Amino acid sequence: MSLLLEVRGLHAGYGKIKVLSGVSLTVGEREVLAVVGPNGSGKSTLLKAIFGLCTVYSGSVLFKGVDITGLPPHKRSLMGLGYLPQVGNTFEGLTVRENLLLALHDGSKLEEGIGKVAELMPELGGLLDRRVRTLSGGERQMVALAMVLLRNPSLVMFDEPTAALAPRVARRVIERIAALRDELGVSVILVEQNARAALEASDRALLLVSGQPRFFGGSSELLGERDLVKTYLGL
Amino acid sequence: MLDVLVGALVYSNLLALLAIGLSLMLLTCRVSNFAHGDVVTTGLYAAYTASVLLRVSPYACIPFALLAGGLVSLLSFLLVFDPLRRAGGGPVTLMVASMAVGIIIRYSLHAYADVMQRTLGVYTRQFVLSDFELQLAGLRVPGVLPLSSLTAAVLLVSLYVLLYRTRLGVAMRAAIENPQLAESLGIDVKRVFAIGWFLSGALAGAAGVFLPFRVISDPDVGWSMLLPAFASVVVGGIGSLAGSVAGAYVVGFSELLLSYLLATLGVSTAYRPLISFAAIVATLLLRPKGLSSLWSR
Amino acid sequence: MRGVEVLSFLVSTAVLYSVYLILASSMEIEYGELGLPSFAKAAFFALGAFAVGALTVRLGALLTGVALEGEFKLVSYRYATLISASVARNPALGLALFAVPLLVALPLAVLMGLAASYPALRLREDHLAIALIAFSESVRVVARNYEPLVGGTFGAGVVDFLAWLRSPWKELALLAVALAMGFGAWLVEYRISTSPLGRVLRAVRDDEVAAQAYGKDVARLRAQILALGSAMAAVAGVLYAFYAGTVNPDDFTVSRTFIVVLMVVVGGRGNPFGPPVGAAVYLLLDRGITLVKHYIPVPFDVNYLSYILMGLLLILLLLKRPGGIVPERPLLTLRRALPQRGSAAAPQQRGAEGGGPAGT
Numbered sequence: 001m002s003l004l005l006e007v008r009g010l011h012a013g014y015g016k017i018k019v020l021s022g023v024s025l026t027v028g029e030r031e032v033l034a035v036v037g038p039n040g041s042g043k044s045t046l047l048k049a050i051f052g053l054c055t056v057y058s059g060s061v062l063f064k065g066v067d068i069t070g071l072p073p074h075k076r077s078l079m080g081l082g083y084l085p086q087v088g089n090t091f092e093g094l095t096v097r098e099n100l101l102l103a104l105h106d107g108s109k110l111e112e113g114i115g116k117v118a119e120l121m122p123e124l125g126g127l128l129d130r131r132v133r134t135l136s137g138g139e140r141q142m143v144a145l146a147m148v149l150l151r152n153p154s155l156v157m158f159d160e161p162t163a164a165l166a167p168r169v170a171r172r173v174i175e176r177i178a179a180l181r182d183e184l185g186v187s188v189i190l191v192e193q194n195a196r197a198a199l200e201a202s203d204r205a206l207l208l209v210s211g212q213p214r215f216f217g218g219s220s221e222l223l224g225e226r227d228l229v230k231t232y233l234g235l
Numbered sequence: 236m237l238d239v240l241v242g243a244l245v246y247s248n249l250l251a252l253l254a255i256g257l258s259l260m261l262l263t264c265r266v267s268n269f270a271h272g273d274v275v276t277t278g279l280y281a282a283y284t285a286s287v288l289l290r291v292s293p294y295a296c297i298p299f300a301l302l303a304g305g306l307v308s309l310l311s312f313l314l315v316f317d318p319l320r321r322a323g324g325g326p327v328t329l330m331v332a333s334m335a336v337g338i339i340i341r342y343s344l345h346a347y348a349d350v351m352q353r354t355l356g357v358y359t360r361q362f363v364l365s366d367f368e369l370q371l372a373g374l375r376v377p378g379v380l381p382l383s384s385l386t387a388a389v390l391l392v393s394l395y396v397l398l399y400r401t402r403l404g405v406a407m408r409a410a411i412e413n414p415q416l417a418e419s420l421g422i423d424v425k426r427v428f429a430i431g432w433f434l435s436g437a438l439a440g441a442a443g444v445f446l447p448f449r450v451i452s453d454p455d456v457g458w459s460m461l462l463p464a465f466a467s468v469v470v471g472g473i474g475s476l477a478g479s480v481a482g483a484y485v486v487g488f489s490e491l492l493l494s495y496l497l498a499t500l501g502v503s504t505a506y507r508p509l510i511s512f513a514a515i516v517a518t519l520l521l522r523p524k525g526l527s528s529l530w531s532r
Numbered sequence: 533m534r535g536v537e538v539l540s541f542l543v544s545t546a547v548l549y550s551v552y553l554i555l556a557s558s559m560e561i562e563y564g565e566l567g568l569p570s571f572a573k574a575a576f577f578a579l580g581a582f583a584v585g586a587l588t589v590r591l592g593a594l595l596t597g598v599a600l601e602g603e604f605k606l607v608s609y610r611y612a613t614l615i616s617a618s619v620a621r622n623p624a625l626g627l628a629l630f631a632v633p634l635l636v637a638l639p640l641a642v643l644m645g646l647a648a649s650y651p652a653l654r655l656r657e658d659h660l661a662i663a664l665i666a667f668s669e670s671v672r673v674v675a676r677n678y679e680p681l682v683g684g685t686f687g688a689g690v691v692d693f694l695a696w697l698r699s700p701w702k703e704l705a706l707l708a709v710a711l712a713m714g715f716g717a718w719l720v721e722y723r724i725s726t727s728p729l730g731r732v733l734r735a736v737r738d739d740e741v742a743a744q745a746y747g748k749d750v751a752r753l754r755a756q757i758l759a760l761g762s763a764m765a766a767v768a769g770v771l772y773a774f775y776a777g778t779v780n781p782d783d784f785t786v787s788r789t790f791i792v793v794l795m796v797v798v799g800g801r802g803n804p805f806g807p808p809v810g811a812a813v814y815l816l817l818d819r820g821i822t823l824v825k826h827y828i829p830v831p832f833d834v835n836y837l838s839y840i841l842m843g844l845l846l847i848l849l850l851l852k853r854p855g856g857i858v859p860e861r862p863l864l865t866l867r868r869a870l871p872q873r874g875s876a877a878a879p880q881q882r883g884a885e886g887g888g889p890a891g892t
């Protein structure tokens with residue numbers, strides 16, 4: 001299994017506020033990595049650092065074997081890195097169709113793209129001309145997901161896609177995301193509060209505590225570490 | 236009375252052309268652009284110069300006004316407002332910068348008016364241009380009425396089509412709403428905003444062409460339209476493009492009709508500007524969302 | 533130039549400097565320290581001038597037993613000359629005519645400043661700025677059309693309150709009065725800026741949350757500062773009217789406010805030395821161009837050039853040196869305490885910077 005993403009000794013934060021220290025991880029092709037940890041431990045910051053949205057002090061990010069540490073976000077996006085932020089991941093004043101249009105690299109394929117979306121997410125088919133602002137929380141997440149998928153990414157990073165959803169629904173969404181690997185052949189990084197569901201659906205796991213990695217390995221192994229799981233994830 | 240209605244419609248058309256640009260600039264850079272009135276004057280002198288040189292009607296020179304207004308506005312974005320916005324300048328700092336830009340444009344035009352008067356031998360201060368008249372539905376109306384209405388309609392509809400029917404327009408609205416996300420989707424936000432500023436300036440420049448047919452013109456004349464244009468934006472609801480256009484007609488007609496009514500009661504029409512000034516203060520304090528609160532939540 | 537001309541040029545420059553020093557100091561307290569865009573400055577400036585324009589001739593006529601005949605706008609200049617002649621014989625009359633407009637304008641300005649603090653609490657800063665500019669222009673429009681006030685576009689004559697002095701002494705007296713007022717105003721600004729109150733003002737300016745945490749006090753603070761700033765502007769207006777010898781509503785446009793903002797920004801927001809520096813830079817440019825204008829060969833009125841240069845200067849400063857010529861020093865009052873702390877703090881800081889940002 002070849003490596004898609006490799007993060008080496010990453011120190012990152014916001015200007016003078018340092019958040020991550022010494023985070024390393026790898027994601028292989030068709031692999032699902034769950035990132036778990038207490039609130040404020042730097043999970044969102046890790047995704048932003050990988051996508052190029054915060055300050056990296058040292059360490060490097062390699063994507064498809066290329067060092068992308070200094071690349072602007074839109075170039076990373078063109079390389080096939082997809083990022084679904086926790087908030088502000090759609091244009092709320094625009095219609096669903098317009099959001100999808102923007103997600104495409106070139107305008108010619110809108111109909112094709114919409115066909116693809118309708119296939120993956122039939123629910124969106126009927127909402128194309130609604131403003132995103134008028135959609136439910138779950139529907140919005142769906143639009144955001146569709147925008148990421150339309151760009152044919154090889155790796156998609158989700159930041160708490162289930163934050164606003166009921167636990168029962170959340171579990172289904174998580175399973176659905178994990179299933180993307182099989183449907184589209186993509187790799188996934190999933191930041192989640194629902195640690196158990198995320199660990200059960202993923203191959204590997206990273207446990208972040210106060211910006212430092214406490215565990216990186218197989219998800220089922222992490223579930224087996226009773227102390228860690230109990231102290232930091234409350235399971 | 237017919238004169239008053241004609242005046243109100245022409246005036247409102249021009250306010251609409253200004254107000255929509257002011258709104259677009261507020262949306263893209265959070266700047267209340269006090270230089271926008273002087274962009275109108277730039278359009279005025281560009282068209283006037285072209286019409287003298289080419290010996291055609293100023294109406295035929297609207298393209299020059301569009302271009303001059305657009306370029307001045309684009310330059311101000313590229314050289315002043317975009318760098319300041321990136322450096323984290325607040326809205327008041329940007330407003331102060333825009334006053335400086337306005338002063339630079341206005342006094343450059345003053346200087347230009349001197350030069351133009353000398354070299355072309357035409358009046359460039361305190362001048363009016365004579366209009367043609369035409370028969371409309373049995374009434375004699377000045378040509379500026381249909382022409383300014385047509386220009387405003389064509390330009391505003393084009394802008395609407397651009398914003399809501401083209402990919403560039405979608406990108407522009409997206410960049411306004413969430414520049415970071417737009418950037419991450421590969422949209423060149425600066426380029427998109429620059430186009431918005433060019434268009435805003437072009438519309439203002441076009442408005443300038445019609446001014447000398449209605450009011451005594453000089454290099455300060457556009458500046459005097461600025462506060463009424465802001466009143467249109469505020470009354471329409473800050474941040475709403477459709478609101479700005481509606482606000483322009485509300486402000487334009489209230490200014491002329493109210494001052495006409497007051498004149499019949501013996502109050503001088505010179506107090507007319509007070510109507511739009513009062514509209515700014517009252518709307519901001521009492522109904523900050525203006526007209527746009529009627530159709531959006 | 534002859535001696536008299538040189539003297540009057542120097543005096544007029546110094547008086548104008550004082551007027552602008554007062555205006556810039558008030559703007560510095562409101563906008564530089566507290567962050568309130570008090571962009572109705574021209575209106576408060578006008579208030580002082582209008583008090584002079586509306587009162588000196590009428591009051592002078594009353595006190596000297598002259599009956600005013602004819603429309604005010606047409607006769608005010610004539611009566612101003614007439615009453616100045618009376619002042620020449622009666623210094624007390626001159627002093628009264630100087631004091632009364634001041635005593636009328638000050639409380640009015642304070643009240644108007646308090647009124648302006650009502651929108652100041654409710655509106656976003658840029659909306660507040662626009663509202664105040666609209667208000668300021670309204671005052672001007674009313675004054676230029678309501679002729680009984682200060683003669684509308686004709687303007688109003690002003691009695692020469694120093695008519696009882698002979699030539700060099702008269703100019704020197706005006707100079708002394710102006711400088712006393714100018715530096716008095718600046719001293720007020722300096723004391724506020726360097727006191728604990730100044731620190732509170734800047735804290736409110738820089739931090740919305742802190743501002744909210746102060747709660748009611750912020751409302752009172754804004755009202756007090758606006759009242760003070762407005763009163764200072766009115767004093768400047770009184771001085772300006774007596775200096776100019778005439779009052780014209782069209783002298784008080786938004787451009788006037790802009791020039792004062794320009795001084796504060798060019799000088800340096802948040803630094804008590806900003807206003808004197810900013811006002812000096814403005815006058816140097818303005819007067820400098822007037823002095824050399826005959827040597828600049830351009831095919832238009834050279835005065836336009838000074839406006840253009842002023843605009844360019846402001847923009848360049850905003851882009852290249854946003855702090856102004858004398859930028860704000862962080863915590864001016866703590867500076868004295870720094871040397872003792874310095875040695876202990878320095879290594880700590882170096883340690884914290886250790887990694888050093890390596891780009892984003």
Ligand SMILES: Nc1ncnc2c1ncn2[C@@H]1O[C@H](COP(=O)(O)OP(=O)(O)OP(=O)(O)O)[C@@H](O)[C@H]1O
Pocket residue numbers: 014017019037038039040041042043044045046
């Ligand atoms: N834009 C920012 N500027 C400065 N500090 C920030 C910023 N965003 C987050 N932080 C800080 O960085 C730390 C980590 O935040 P982060 O959002 O990465 O945590 P998280 O693990 O995603 O938490 P949660 O589970 O609540 O989403 C926090 O202490 C937070 O206060």
Ligand SMILES: [Mg+2]
Pocket residue numbers: 043044045086159160
């Ligand atoms: Mg998070």
